[in-house]
Amino acid sequence: MIFFSNKNRYFHYGPYPLERLRRDEQIAMDERRAGRNDRPVPANGASSNYAAALGKYHNIFKQFCKGDVAPAKAPAPDDLQRRSIDIKGAGYFLDAAQVGICELFESCWYKDATPEKHSHGIVVLAEYSRLPEADNLARDWLKGAIHETAQVRAFEVAVGIANHIRAMGFDATAYDDRNDQIDIARLTVLAGLGVRDAAGRDNMAVSNPYLGTDFSVAVVTTDYVLATDKPLAGKSKNGKSLAYWLGIGGATSGLERWRRANRLTHLGNYPMEQVKRTDRPTTLILDDEVPRVPKRAGFFERAIHGDLDKKAQVERQRFSFKHPFAAAMLKQIRGMVPHQDGAVAGEGVAELNDPEANTKAIKSLSYALGSEITGICEIPDYAWYSHKEDGSEIEPYHKYAVVCLIDQGYDTMEGASGDDFISGAQSMRAYMRGALIAGIMAEHIRSLGYPARPQTNADSHVLHIPLVMWAGLGELSRIGELVLNPFIGPRFKTVVMTTDLPLVPDKPVDFGLQYFCSNCQKCARECPCDAIPFGDKVMFNGYEIWKPDVERCTRYRLTNQRGLACGRCMKTCPLNKVISWDGPIATQIASWCGVNAFWLKPLLVPIAVKLDDWLGHGIRNPVKKWWLDLEIIDGVCVHPPKGVNQRDLDVNRKINVKKHKVAYYHADMMPPPNSSGIAMMVKRKDGLAAAVKVETVEQALARKAKGGPVPAHYIPTPPADTSELQRDDVTAFNPYHN
Numbered sequence: 001m002i003f004f005s006n007k008n009r010y011f012h013y014g015p016y017p018l019e020r021l022r023r024d025e026q027i028a029m030d031e032r033r034a035g036r037n038d039r040p041v042p043a044n045g046a047s048s049n050y051a052a053a054l055g056k057y058h059n060i061f062k063q064f065c066k067g068d069v070a071p072a073k074a075p076a077p078d079d080l081q082r083r084s085i086d087i088k089g090a091g092y093f094l095d096a097a098q099v100g101i102c103e104l105f106e107s108c109w110y111k112d113a114t115p116e117k118h119s120h121g122i123v124v125l126a127e128y129s130r131l132p133e134a135d136n137l138a139r140d141w142l143k144g145a146i147h148e149t150a151q152v153r154a155f156e157v158a159v160g161i162a163n164h165i166r167a168m169g170f171d172a173t174a175y176d177d178r179n180d181q182i183d184i185a186r187l188t189v190l191a192g193l194g195v196r197d198a199a200g201r202d203n204m205a206v207s208n209p210y211l212g213t214d215f216s217v218a219v220v221t222t223d224y225v226l227a228t229d230k231p232l233a234g235k236s237k238n239g240k241s242l243a244y245w246l247g248i249g250g251a252t253s254g255l256e257r258w259r260r261a262n263r264l265t266h267l268g269n270y271p272m273e274q275v276k277r278t279d280r281p282t283t284l285i286l287d288d289e290v291p292r293v294p295k296r297a298g299f300f301e302r303a304i305h306g307d308l309d310k311k312a313q314v315e316r317q318r319f320s321f322k323h324p325f326a327a328a329m330l331k332q333i334r335g336m337v338p339h340q341d342g343a344v345a346g347e348g349v350a351e352l353n354d355p356e357a358n359t360k361a362i363k364s365l366s367y368a369l370g371s372e373i374t375g376i377c378e379i380p381d382y383a384w385y386s387h388k389e390d391g392s393e394i395e396p397y398h399k400y401a402v403v404c405l406i407d408q409g410y411d412t413m414e415g416a417s418g419d420d421f422i423s424g425a426q427s428m429r430a431y432m433r434g435a436l437i438a439g440i441m442a443e444h445i446r447s448l449g450y451p452a453r454p455q456t457n458a459d460s461h462v463l464h465i466p467l468v469m470w471a472g473l474g475e476l477s478r479i480g481e482l483v484l485n486p487f488i489g490p491r492f493k494t495v496v497m498t499t500d501l502p503l504v505p506d507k508p509v510d511f512g513l514q515y516f517c518s519n520c521q522k523c524a525r526e527c528p529c530d531a532i533p534f535g536d537k538v539m540f541n542g543y544e545i546w547k548p549d550v551e552r553c554t555r556y557r558l559t560n561q562r563g564l565a566c567g568r569c570m571k572t573c574p575l576n577k578v579i580s581w582d583g584p585i586a587t588q589i590a591s592w593c594g595v596n597a598f599w600l601k602p603l604l605v606p607i608a609v610k611l612d613d614w615l616g617h618g619i620r621n622p623v624k625k626w627w628l629d630l631e632i633i634d635g636v637c638v639h640p641p642k643g644v645n646q647r648d649l650d651v652n653r654k655i656n657v658k659k660h661k662v663a664y665y666h667a668d669m670m671p672p673p674n675s676s677g678i679a680m681m682v683k684r685k686d687g688l689a690a691a692v693k694v695e696t697v698e699q700a701l702a703r704k705a706k707g708g709p710v711p712a713h714y715i716p717t718p719p720a721d722t723s724e725l726q727r728d729d730v731t732a733f734n735p736y737h738n
Contacts (some may be wrong), residue, residue, distance in 0.1 A: 006582065011411050011626045012088040016098055016210050017251040021239055023192060023230035031190055031231070032105045038062040039110040040185075047343050049363075050141040052072025053443035055146045056480055057436060058176070061152075061159050065174045067331075072635030073169035074324065074630055082226040082628075083560065087226060089626025090164055090325055091441040094157040094429060094660045095370065095413055098125040098208070099192025100229045104221060108190070113181040116173060118221040120228070122161055123191035126154035128214040132265040137351065137361035140442065145466065149368055150216035151177055154322050156332070156436065158218035163328035168630070168637050177217055184217050187521045192229035193217075195237045208252040209239030215504035244250070247582055266363040270373055270487040270579065272472070275595055277507035281469040282514050283476045283544040284697055285441040285539070287380060289710045290542030293463075294673030296385035297716075299554040301389065304733045306679035307671065308555060315558045317735045320424035320565050322494035329428040333458050334736055336435045344446045352448060355502040360504065362402055369437040370403035372488060375471030375506045382542070383466045385495050386716065391674030394461050398451065398498035401462065404437055405485060405492040408570070410578050413491060416572030417527060417563070417622030417647040421640065422627050424564025427493060429564070431457040442497050452499035458736040464494045472506035473728055475513035479532060479569045480548030486511040486595055489575035511595050515602075516575075517546065517644065520609045523569040525653050526618065528645075533570060534657045535612030539700040541667050541714055547694075549662045551682055560651035572618035572649065576611060619648040663687030664694060666713035672720035677727035 013019055076083055091099035100123045109115045128146045132139040142149065158174040165172035175182050185206050188194040194206035197302055207213050209232065240254060247253030260269050267273060295301055302308060303316040321327045351357055359376060367372040377400070384396045408426040416422050438454035445452035455462050465481055468474055475481035477490065484490050486509070524532040531553035533546050540547045557565040570576060577583065579591045590608060593600050612618070631640040665687050673678035693713050695703070731737045 004247050004250055005584070006247075006250030007621065008623055011092060011415065011624045012085045012210045013251070014088070014092045014096070015252040017239070017244060017249050018192065019234040019258035019376050020096060020243060020249060020353060021511055022233040024233035025230055027231035027233075028190055028260055029671065031186055032107055034107050035102040035309050036107055036109060036111045037183055039180050048141065048145060049060050049447035050444045051145040051148055052447065052642055053440045054145060054152055056339070056443055057336070057440050058152050058155060060339065061155055061332060062176070063335060064159050064163060064331050066100055067163065067166055069166045069171050070169040070636055072636045076168060076224075076630070076637055079627070080225060083224070084132040085626050086628045087161060087165070090161055093409055093626070094160050095153065096124045096157045096551035097121065097127040097211065098193050101159050101191040101226050102187060102228050104191035106227060108183050108186055110180060110183055110207055116221055117640070118171065118173070118223050118225050120189045120222055120224065121191065122158075122220040122222065122226075123193055124154045124161070124218045124220070125193055125208065125211070125215045126150040126157070128209050128216075130261065130265050132361070132364040136265065136364055138265070138368070140346070140439050140648055141361070141365060143405045147216055148426070150593055151218070153370065154216045155672035156218050156432075160223070160333065160638060161326050162220045163331065164325045165220070165224050167324035167327050167632065168224070170222060172222035172224065173356055173723070175219045182219055182221060184219055188217055189231055191471060192232050193216040195234060200254070207237060209236050209506045210244070224276050238265060245626050253582050257285050259581050264359040265367060268363070268367045268371070268373055272373060272487070272509075274350050275486055275511050276372040277472065278508065278510045281475065281508040282510050283469075284539075284700075285326040285466070285544070286501055286539070286542040286700065287382065291716045292382055292386035293667060293670060293716055295385045295389050296387065296391070296673050297670035299550050302671065302680075302682065303419065303554065303558055304730050305671075305675070305677060306728070306730070307682050308558070312555060312558045317733045318632075318717065319558045319560070320427060321735060323421045323564055324630055324632060324637050325422075325627060326425035326428045326564055327632060329425070330735060332426070333432050333456075336456070337459050337736065339439060340442070340456065340459055342443060342446050344451050345449055347449050349448050352450065355504045358501055359504045362501070365444075366402065366404050366437060370406070370433055371437055371442055372492065373406040373473055373485060375403050375404045375473040377401050377403065377467055378502050379413050379462065379504045380466065380470065383462050385461055385463065387673035388461070390676050391719065398453065399500050400498065400503045401471065401500065402441070402503070403464070403469045403473060404434060404495050404499040405488065406495065408491050408493060408567075408578070410491060411624045412626070413567070413571055413576065415626065416571065417620055417645045418568035419560055419566040419647065420563040420645045421629045421631065423567045424626070426567065427565065430493035434493060436632050438495045438497040442499070445499055445501055450499060450501040452501065455498055457493070460496065462496055462498060464496055468494055469508055470505075472509045475511065476545060476663065477513060478517035478520065478546045479573070481550070482569070484513055484573070484575055484696055486591070487579045489577060489637060490570040490573050491576050512601050513600055516594075516605050519605050520574060522572055522574060522609065522612065522618070523654065526568050526572040528566065528568055528647065529553060530655075530660065531556070534655060534661055535678045536659055537697060539695045539697060544697050545700050547662060551663050551665065551687060556719060560645075561639065562645040568647070569686050574617065576610040613649060613651050616649065620646070661688055662691065664690040666693065667716040668713045670717045672722070674719045674722060678722060682727060710724055
């Protein structure tokens with residue numbers, strides 16, 4: 001790091017150095033003795049179209065404030081501090097700015113409220129996003145709704161924590177800052193996250209040592225007994241000391257926050273504007289040969305219909321949700337699906353006729369809502385699925401795609417093996433956040449008179465991978481069907497919003513990844529199911545790609561009994577790093593060279609690959625492990641009966657590359673698009689035999705130059721006559737089906 005490493009900073013401490021502030025137990029006694037307060041009169045919220053979109057999604061989440069409690073309690077540790085580490089870690093993993101815990105007293109409830117039989121409160125702070133610049137259209141959208149934007153984030157975190165606790169067999173309720181039951185301000189003080197601005201206890205404003213009053217709060221009350229925090233001393237009102245600015249203790253430094261605050265809001269936190277741009281992606285795409293494929297052909301979708309086997313079909317509905325924290329986000333993801341489509345309000349407003357201004361505004365809005373990096377592209381026809389799950393055709397209907405990357409969390413990934421019991425939760429967190437971002441943006445755009453639709457992991461009409469490349473967010477990697485970004489590597493999930501709002505597309509990027517991946521096989525070496533190829537790229541369905549064995553990968557992720565799904569390739573990739581002023585100086589230099597000094601790659605890449613192993617990048621860091629290893633079986637949390645994956649690097653692993661086989665399932669081997677509920681069993685022997693059909697890049701280009709026809713195996717399986725076949729009801733195996 002420039003000053004202090006966060007390698008040894010416990011994840012549950014959070015990004016602000018709260019642990020360095022003075023505490024005063026007397027304040028807790030004073031707050032406890034005080035009488036109940038009247039509920040403050042809520043301030044009138046913003047009445048804009050954007051505020052209405054926020055309100056809609058806030059209300060979707062409000063459905064899940066309360067809920068059923070698991071029929072039996074989880075084997076929670078007796079150590080209350082360890083319990084709190086799990087709960088605080090969950091809050092910080094969901095991007096809370098600060099989390100505190102306190103005991104509940106009679107005075108914690110408003111007058112006339114009926115206290116719940118809960119003993120503890122969990123307080124979640126979300127900081128305000130920046131208001132866009134004066135010449136940015138998004139300034140008018142966000143102005144007056146900054147608090148509501150932060151409240152949606154705080155409430156999202158609180159609902160997730162409450163769901164997590166209920167899945168563990170304890171009761172919990174999430175409250176927003178407009179509730180009429182729990183005294184949010186008092187709990188903020190008791191949990192050590194705020195100091196009252198004036199003497200007295202009746203509804204005085206509360207300020208935070210690092211955020212002032214630029215934050216929103218949500219609360220979870222629960223009967224799950226936890227270790228608590230002490231209130232802040234009055235002298236802790238201003239925490240921005242020299243230690244804060246330098247990041248002593250490994251917290252995010254004030255200098256890094258200053259760097260971010262001085263970037264234009266439509267640029268985000270990462271300098272993507274420095275990356276070389278090209279007219280086309282760095283991997284060959286034969287646009288006129290790429291087939292449009294049905295959703296029925298995806299291997300996770302095939303598992304739902306029984307194409308793999310019964311075990312994979314059964315595990316499909318639980319493989320990523322069998323940990324209580326992963327399950328905590330499923331209801332919210334489901335709850336947003338019915339709102340992805342919506343009516344468009346009249347004609348487009350005149351102020352949105354400028355594509356460049358629209359582009360800046362949409363990017364600024366996406367960053368305010370939590371996107372890590374956002375790009376825009378026109379949608380090629382082949383990026384649209386040909387058919388929905390039910391076999392109905394999809395006709396392309398929007399021109400542009402707004403593509404958002406959602407970071408899965410570097411520190412949490414550092415503490416994990418990649419295929420243990422947090423892996424699925426990393427995906428679900430990103431999917432939930434992405435659906436919320438795209439949902440609010442689409443709702444807002446539709447209210448302005450332009451069509452828009454979120455394309456989420458739960459319900460997408462487009463393939464995300466080609467759009468990520470065309471939107472200039474990364475290059476296709478050796479991992480195969482996964483794009484790497486120059487600043488957050490492979491550590492992200494995507495959400496897409498399609499629209500006809502006039503926009504300016506970004507260009508694809510080139511940061512030398514094709515050369516890097518050609519000279520690095522770490523992901524292939526560390527893959528637990530040998531699904532990643534060691535050899536060169538090939539042409540598959542019109543794409544130049546390191547083609548992974550998708551069947552083998554899918555089966556492992558579905559049936560992993562010692563964890564949830566798998567992300568070993570992301571965990572161990574040398575580009576899985578943090579690039580910021582707080583990142584290691586060597587990493588910052590390497591990143592700069594990778595983006596700007598292409599001529600150095602032949603020298604630096606072999607060194608970087610070896611050095612990555614030598615430094616132990618990709619091993620687990622126990623300081624960053626905050627979650628409890630639990631598995632939900634028959635609705636109840638238990639210790640995982642098969643144990644937990646605890647993989648680290650296997651640098652001495654030897655692979656016989658010549659014997660490493662990949663099964664290819666070309667377009668002509670896909671199931672018919674109208675075969676929903678009809679098992680079309682995967683035939684691995686045929687997939688292995690199909691390797692002889694695969695062209696090299698050179699062969700494909702030579703064929704094209706001679707005017708050769710599109711290969712027959714690029715032609716998708718057509719709809720079939722299924723009138724004589726029995727369809728099964730497979731909705732029970734689809735986790736996103738309400």
